[in-house]
């Protein structure tokens with residue numbers, strides 16, 4: 033929910049290659065998307081320009097509201113449309129498959145999440161499939177201090193999983209499960225002032241730990257609802273078919289939700 037999509041994503045696009053799973057989908061996520069899509073995905077729409085998902089379907093259009101992200105990540109692979117998921121520029125029933133990775137994190141719940149699902153319900157054809165990897169907070173919330181203590185005790189494997197857990201813990205403190213991403217960096221500074229100690233405890237390189245600085249000064253907000261809250265935003269015309277979990281660190285918070293549109 034950055035106020036200006038380009039200002040936030042401009043910087044993000046340049047730093048994309050320094051980010052990793054779970055923010056970026058890994059090979060297991062891509063394989064799970066592919067398996068859930070089946071052999072005949074038909075007319076497919078990708079929500080965002082996630083490069084890892086660009087080759088999932090032969091007839092695929094991407095929609096993203098940041099020209100900077102499209103320019104940096106899409107490279108003419110397939111068609112890309114500059115547009116808003118909350119106001120889809122396509123006629124009803126235009127697509128057989130919709131694919132999205134982490135979209136809900138960028139939208140405010142409950143209002144924008146409901147609007148998002150309504151728009152998906154509009155553009156999906158009867159009998160079509162929707163596959164969304166969602167980033168969800170656990171029902172049993174954890175505190176910022178618990179996450180930082182786990183990191184310093186060497187109990188968190190990856191630096192990206194650490195950042196995700198920390199920002200989820202902060203988001204879980206608010207009633208709308210939303211946080212300003214700048215707060216993640218500020219919390220990190222306060223609770224782990226000694227990066228050398230963190231590096232020694234975890235084995236993370238300084239340049240990996242530095243990726244937490246991407247969030248400094250940003251006006252973007254991220255939303256991490258619980259799975260129960262996500263389900264509440266889905267209209268009755270979309271039925272949950274399955275939910276697929278990977279096996280990587282934090283996969284239990286990053287499932288792929290597979291929805292079907294009524295025939």
Ligand SMILES: C[S@@+](CC[C@H](N)C(=O)[O-])C[C@H]1O[C@@H](n2cnc3c(N)ncnc32)[C@H](O)[C@@H]1O
Nearest residue numbers: 055056080082096097098101116117133134138
């Ligand atoms: C799909 S997401 C989340 C990150 C994701 N895990 C990934 O790997 O790409 C990131 C993209 O969503 C785009 N975006 C955010 N809000 C949007 C909206 N309302 N409509 C269209 N695109 C949006 C951003 O410009 C960005 O390129």
